[in-house]
Amino acid sequence: MPTPSLAALPIRRLTLRDLTACADLSEDRGWPREEHKWSFLLTAGKGFGIDDPQGGLVAACVVTEYGIWGRPDLGAIGMVLVAERHARQGVGRRLMRHVVSSMEPTPLTLHATPYGRPLYEELGFKVTGRAEMLSGRFTPGGPESGVLTRAATAEDLPSILRLDEEVFGTDRTPLITRLPAFADQLRVAEEDGRIIGYTAAWPNMDTHVVGPLIARDTETAKALIASLAAGTDRPLRTDIDVRHEELLAWAKARGLASVAFNSVMTYGIPDLPGDWTRRFAPLTVAAG
Numbered sequence: 644m645p646t647p648s649l650a651a652l653p654i655r656r657l658t659l660r661d662l663t664a665c666a667d668l669s670e671d672r673g674w675p676r677e678e679h680k681w682s683f684l685l686t687a688g689k690g691f692g693i694d695d696p697q698g699g700l701v702a703a704c705v706v707t708e709y710g711i712w713g714r715p716d717l718g719a720i721g722m723v724l725v726a727e728r729h730a731r732q733g734v735g736r737r738l739m740r741h742v743v744s745s746m747e748p749t750p751l752t753l754h755a756t757p758y759g760r761p762l763y764e765e766l767g768f769k770v771t772g773r774a775e776m777l778s779g780r781f782t783p784g785g786p787e788s789g790v791l792t793r794a795a796t797a798e799d800l801p802s803i804l805r806l807d808e809e810v811f812g813t814d815r816t817p818l819i820t821r822l823p824a825f826a827d828q829l830r831v832a833e834e835d836g837r838i839i840g841y842t843a844a845w846p847n848m849d850t851h852v853v854g855p856l857i858a859r860d861t862e863t864a865k866a867l868i869a870s871l872a873a874g875t876d877r878p879l880r881t882d883i884d885v886r887h888e889e890l891l892a893w894a895k896a897r898g899l900a901s902v903a904f905n906s907v908m909t910y911g912i913p914d915l916p917g918d919w920t921r922r923f924a925p926l927t928v929a930a931g
Contacts, residue, residue, distance in 0.1 A: 649693075649734055652701060654741050657690025664700045665690070668724050671699075675848045683825050684722060684929055687818050691742055693734065701726055702734045706742060707930040708749070709813040717813050717916065718746050720753040721929025735759075739766055743910065750911035754882070754928035760906050771914050772907035774928065775891060777899040778850065778880040781872035784897065790866035795829040795841065802838045803831065810857045812916025818930065819855075827851065828874050832863045842867040843926070844875060853881035856924035861889045864923045868894065881924045890923060 662685060666676040688707035695701045704723040710716035720742060725735045743751065743766060754774060755763050808814050822829055826843035833839065840858030844851040853871055858864035872879060879899060883891055905928060909915060925931050
């Protein structure tokens with residue numbers, strides 16, 4: 644039997660049964676396997692992929708939808724990967740065209756590496772911002788913060804969801820309600836009995852990723868990061884909106900080093916909804 648051409652291979656929905664194949668694809672491209680993150684995204688979002696007749700996946704990506712069930716008002720695209728042996732043959736373009744078409748008329752967003760950005764621009768995505776990835780061992784120090792932080796409880800979830808929707812600009816209930824099981828730490832900042840920020844630290848290979856990070860101001864964001872760092876012996880990793888210059892400078896002074904920059908891009912909307920001044924870091928760049 645002749646091997647079908649890449650253009651003839653069908654695009655299908657991925658499920659948790661494809662977890663190992665997705666992790667293998669990550670490894671094939673030199674990324675960490677990130678099985679914990681893949682499992683989260685395949686459960687909370689929609690996976691799309693192309694099977695390789697020789698085994699494994701030719702390509703994959705995940706879309707996470709936000710807003711009303713069945714009528715999302717924003718979709719985040721992430722984990723766009725093409726196997727090395729099939730790279731530069733138009734597979735990624737075909738998969739992305741399929742995803743964009745299947746999501747119409749929902750506005751879309753994604754974090755693009757410098758390598759992927761030209762393809763997304765070709766498809767109509769516009770750069771609306773940038774995020775800086777930081778990683779390293781956090782070193783405590785500096786003046787004592789007056790912001791009170793504590794571990795979140797089940798009773799905090801309604802308040803966290805209200806704050807998240809207000810700041811993010813759309814309802815993320817299916818994602819945020821998975822945080823207690825997904826993250827190793829979930830913490831809130833509080834003032835006069837009112838939650839003014841929250842964050843989580845979730846395990847990814849040998850690091851703890853800080854995200855989401857939503858806070859009333861920079862001092863609150865600092866206190867939340869410091870409280871997470873106190874609860875782990877792993878290096879921290881996070882992706883901070885470059886407009887938060889004070890937080891970036893503080894994090895670098897505390898031992899986190901710059902790793903890379905990604906472009907924040909949108910399709911169908913001029914900018915992301917919500918309040919960027921209180922949105923410091925995403926849960927993961929793959930889900931916005």
